[in-house]
Amino acid sequence: MSINRRHWLRLAAASLTAAWLGVFAIGAPAMAQDKVTVFAAASLKNALDAANAAWTKESAKETTVSYAASSALAKQIEAGAPADVFISADLAWMDYVTEKRLIKDGTRSNFLGNRIVLVAPKDAATPVEIKDGFDLAALVGDGRLAMGAVDSVPAGKYGKAALVKLGIWSSVEDKVASAESVRAALALVSRGEAPYGIVYATDAAADPGVAVVGTFPEDSHPPIIYPIAILSESENTDARAYLDYLTSDKAAPFFTEQGFTVLK
Known part of the structure; x- marks a missing residue:
């Protein structure tokens, strides 16, 4: 095989690889957009898993949740971790991300209480x-x-x-x-x-x-309040509907059954 032919084949293979990568790169945001990404305090896991399953059944939309200490989640959000909704186990860490201008105006509310x-x-x-x-x-x-x-x-x-x-x-x-x-x-x-x-x-x-x-x-101790908000970097059009569902009367039983107080 001539040098020119080998060179042409290498270029063709490289072009084909780039084309495939481009397809996946273009497709990735669309796939990610299908799920609402939630950062939630670890103590919410049982109740929120149940509420999310009901929301998915009703809306055909899916969620993906990262559970951890509110402090760790707030720091990840500050560092640019991609998420749509944040639910903190206290006001202080929601205040922290608010002061960093990392939540959307008008989306924050006091969601739940605990003991x-x-x-x-x-x-x-x-x-x-x-x-x-x-x-x-x-x-x-x-x-x-x-x-x-x-x-x-x-x-x-x-x-x-x-x-x-x-x-x-x-x-x-x-x-x-x-x-x-x-x-x-x-x-x-x-x-x-x-x-x-x-x-x-x-x-x-x-x-x-x-x-x-x-x-x-x-x-x-200070009142135990779990605030919820949509994050400022979220471009997911389902985030608002998801937040509205969680704070609705329809979702309330998932939280009260686990011992939370639903705040209005």
Whole structure:
């Protein structure tokens, strides 16, 4: 085969490869557009999975969800991660992305409420009276108190605020097993790796391996509010319809059945 012929064949192969890549590159955004991408607090998983399945059945539209601590999701959004909707487990991380001008004006609302509870492995659960000065340190003993990271994970921040208000934070601070999300903290208790943990009531309801032994007074911590918003970079025309569905009376039972309070 001549050099010129080999050169021509290489050019033809390169052109064909480029053409195929171009087809996929053009097709990729269209395929991605078919799904609403949601960044949601880990504590929402059970309820949101059920609501999403119902929305898909009704609308024939699909979702893809990344569940993690609200802090991690907010940082990913700031770094440019592609998503359409953000549901935070507290106001602070939604405020963070709002201040960065990363949500669409007029789409933010307070979506859900929750409670924080003290949990123990189900086979070792004894009721605890949660009040000022209760001896949580003695209950934990030589074990660990599982919590979401108290400086970033919303459930951890609420838990620390409650322990400070009740006057016992200093007695348990060194016993805390810090987890990357509230679901990770829940797992430590469920597996018996920690005798107690502080999680959302909705998380406790979702895990048969734990039992609620006490509920923190509502006035011991800031109100637990989950805000929702469409992100400013979203070009998905289904995002608004999806948000409207989640905040509608039709979707409310998926959340109340898991123990959330639907905010209006």
